[in-house]
Amino acid sequence: MPDAGRFSGKGVIVTGAARGIGEAVAERFVSEGARVLLVDVLPEVEATAARLGQPWLLQDVAAPGAGEAIAAAALGALGRIDVLVNNAGIGGSKRLEDSDDALIDRFLATNLAAVLKVTRGVLPHLPRPGGRIINVSSIFGITGYPGTTAYAVAKAGVAQFTRQLAGELAPEGILVNAVAPGLIATPMTTGHRQNALYTRLIVEGTPVERLGTPADIAGPVAFLASEDAAFVTGIVMPVDGGFLAARHGKI
Ligand SMILES: NC(=O)c1ccc[n+]([C@@H]2O[C@H](COP(=O)([O-])OP(=O)(O)OC[C@H]3O[C@@H](n4cnc5c(N)ncnc54)[C@H](O)[C@@H]3O)[C@@H](O)[C@H]2O)c1
Structure with missing residues (x-):
């Protein structure tokens, strides 16, 4: 449950915050007292930010200089940056044999390289100790799933980046963690959820017997940004209703 005031006085950046998981993460931080810069390439970010009473930035995370632009906007609007949530991402990748160069480049640029570059741009401004990257x-990114090659490889890269950066930054007092969501009901997965085989394998194969919601991800992200996670760094936390732990016994 939200803990009003837990992030009071903190400045948080959430990328991909116009909708879906990013919107829920931004809302959770706001409900716990933070000021949040909502970043997205979709113009809808303005309406989402207005609903939450927060500043916003229309920015493609994969564009050159995105990290520096996001940091400058956050410092201008929030005065400080305590937490960076690298959430922006695209879905709808394909089998390798159906992936042309443009598709591979787009997935690696948006879902992996942009995470490194945005983090590099924001990093100089995070407090030492105290900064958090999620x-x-x-x-x-942990288990294979045929048909989504470039996406899965990029997400595995994000997991390894999390471990790598955690080791580099822990001596400075910056903690770096990741969440690994299972199937969450967002605009990204509308098509997947209409696919009978996917639904059978992923939804019915999930031990808790339901889809996840964006709020299911927001809680663990807030935990990783909180003082309760002060001795946690370098983890990739599945938030998946048990999908990676065990297949549902009924299928
Ligand atoms: N929904 C799921 O089942 C699921 C599962 C595992 C991981 N994820 C990850 O969670 C994150 C959020 O996904 P979601 O399900 O909320 O999807 P979504 O499509 O609903 O939201 C993603 C947001 O990111 C923004 N975005 C995409 N590319 C961007 C760019 N280049 N620059 C700035 N913003 C950009 C989109 O405009 C959108 O607002 C993604 O990284 C996704 O890969 C989602």
């Missing part, structure tokens, strides 16, 4: 990977 990346959004995926269950498909």
Whole structure:
């Protein structure tokens, strides 16, 4: 449950915050007292930010200089940056044999390289000690799922980036963690949820017997940004209703 005031006085950046998981993460931080810069490439970010009473930035995370632009906007609007949530991402990748160069480049640029570059741009401004970075990977960055090659490889890269950066930054007092969501009901997965085979394998194969919601991800992200996680760094936390732990016994 939200803990009003837990992030009071903190400045938080959430990328991909116009909708879906990012919107829920931003809302959770606001409900716990933080000021949040909502970043997205979709113009809808303005309406989402207005609903939450927060500043916003229309920015493609994969564009050159995105990290520096996001940091400058956050410092201008929030005065400080305590937490960076790298959530922006695209879905709808394909089998390798159906992936042309443009598709591979787009997935690696948006879902992996932009996470490194945005983090590099924001990093100089995070407090030492106290800064937090939370990346959004995926269950498909941990286990294979045929048909989503470039996406899965990018998300595995995000998981390894999390471990790598945690080791580099822990001596400075900056903690770096990731969440690996299972299937969450967002605009990204509308098509997947209409696919009978996918639904059978992923939804019915999830031990808790339901889809996740964006709020299911927001809580663990807030935990990783909180003082309760002060001795946690370098983890990639599945938030997947048990999908990676065990297949549902009924299928
Ligand atoms: N929904 C799921 O089942 C699921 C599962 C595992 C991981 N994830 C990850 O969670 C994150 C959020 O996904 P979601 O399900 O909320 O999807 P979504 O499509 O609903 O939201 C993603 C947001 O990111 C923004 N975005 C995409 N590319 C961007 C760019 N280049 N620059 C700035 N913003 C950009 C989109 O405009 C959108 O607002 C993604 O990284 C996704 O890969 C989602």
